[in-house]
Amino acid sequence: MVESEVMVQAAGLAQSPFRLIHTPLSANGASRMVRVLDEEGVEVAPPPDLGDEDLISLYEWMVRLRVFDTRMLSLQRQGRLGFFVPSSGEEAAQIGTAYALRPEDWVFPAYREQGVALHRGFPLEGILCQLLGNSHDYMKGRQMPDHFGSPKYRFAVASSPVGTQIPHAVGAAWSARLRREASVATVYFGDGATSTGDFHAGMNFAAVQQLPVVFYCKNNGWAISLPCAKQYRCESLADRAIGYGMPGVRVDGNDVLAVYSAAQEALEWARSGSGPVFVEMVTQRMGPHSTADDPTRYRAAELLEPWKKKDPITRFRRYLESMGIWSAAEEERAHAEMDARITEALEWAEQLPPPDTSSMFEDVYAEVPWHLDEQRRELQGGE
Numbered sequence: 001m002v003e004s005e006v007m008v009q010a011a012g013l014a015q016s017p018f019r020l021i022h023t024p025l026s027a028n029g030a031s032r033m034v035r036v037l038d039e040e041g042v043e044v045a046p047p048p049d050l051g052d053e054d055l056i057s058l059y060e061w062m063v064r065l066r067v068f069d070t071r072m073l074s075l076q077r078q079g080r081l082g083f084f085v086p087s088s089g090e091e092a093a094q095i096g097t098a099y100a101l102r103p104e105d106w107v108f109p110a111y112r113e114q115g116v117a118l119h120r121g122f123p124l125e126g127i128l129c130q131l132l133g134n135s136h137d138y139m140k141g142r143q144m145p146d147h148f149g150s151p152k153y154r155f156a157v158a159s160s161p162v163g164t165q166i167p168h169a170v171g172a173a174w175s176a177r178l179r180r181e182a183s184v185a186t187v188y189f190g191d192g193a194t195s196t197g198d199f200h201a202g203m204n205f206a207a208v209q210q211l212p213v214v215f216y217c218k219n220n221g222w223a224i225s226l227p228c229a230k231q232y233r234c235e236s237l238a239d240r241a242i243g244y245g246m247p248g249v250r251v252d253g254n255d256v257l258a259v260y261s262a263a264q265e266a267l268e269w270a271r272s273g274s275g276p277v278f279v280e281m282v283t284q285r286m287g288p289h290s291t292a293d294d295p296t297r298y299r300a301a302e303l304l305e306p307w308k309k310k311d312p313i314t315r316f317r318r319y320l321e322s323m324g325i326w327s328a329a330e331e332e333r334a335h336a337e338m339d340a341r342i343t344e345a346l347e348w349a350e351q352l353p354p355p356d357t358s359s360m361f362e363d364v365y366a367e368v369p370w371h372l373d374e375q376r377r378e379l380q381g382g383e
Helices: 003-010 052-077 091-098 114-119 124-132 165-179 191-195 197-209 237-244 256-271 301-308 312-322 328-349 357-361 370-379
Strands: 106-108 185-190 213-219 248-252 277-282
Touching (some): 052 091, 052 328, 091 114, 106 165, 165 185, 165 197, 165 213, 191 237, 197 237, 237 248, 248 256, 256 277, 357 370
Parallel strands (some): 106 185, 213 277
């Protein structure tokens, strides 16, 4: 019996028929990296069973997210948006996981999952209205930009405190168990969130109760300005899963086919009643943490050079081109279509007024109490 099998059995994890689940450990105990495509877009492992139409769809969604990200960052710099959280470099991590979801599954995002939201069906106009905080904002202007969500799309509202969404996802999974629903709760967070108490509480409770949760950690190297080397000593975050008694998989987060494969198996595992899974997606945040951040103060420019060669979109495009199912003309079309969609939606959203001031008195009490009603009437110029 090899050492990896000993570690799996010691954690109380039975062997499974899945290709990736339970096989992330090398002989020395460190998680190996699951990868399908190398940096040049060449297959190094069997790809998932996807037809040409799905492969093209995966790529087009990644392009849409990159165009959206670029436009929103530009709008913020122009002063037309107050704040934005960019995600360039993380397209494979978002779209690869989103593509494996079912409509009944729940998503508990951090604040960088715009691509997951769009793929879930969240309207582009809805995201723009929330970023602008206008009268069509689902949140009625009460949340920071990028803190959007709706139960209609089973996409929870993000919040700024790091890691708070993890126990929420676990609670949703527990609810699904009690209701005998087939849904899986998925939760996204960064490497910095693994240093919080919410991470420990969520992981431990989910494992003890064997709940249908998939934990997606986007390890982009930085907890805002704190590098991984100052956050943890283990060789990979996926190895932490063993301590909680759940499988952990480490995947190349810039390889959309590897991400999709890992996500598909993790969701199947959780949905089958086998319990939670931890998926570490190794990627890099190529831009600032947010538009309020200046990464040049803590991250040397040369550190990004190796990651530019690992661009998830470039890598996947080369793969599609090698298969003869993508071309420069289609690339231009995909960019132009998303750019035009954003322009049209933005022209409409920017014409809308801000939320009515009287809305600040709503949604706290089932019936507005007399003292708040008095304040509302005073604000509106009544007696």
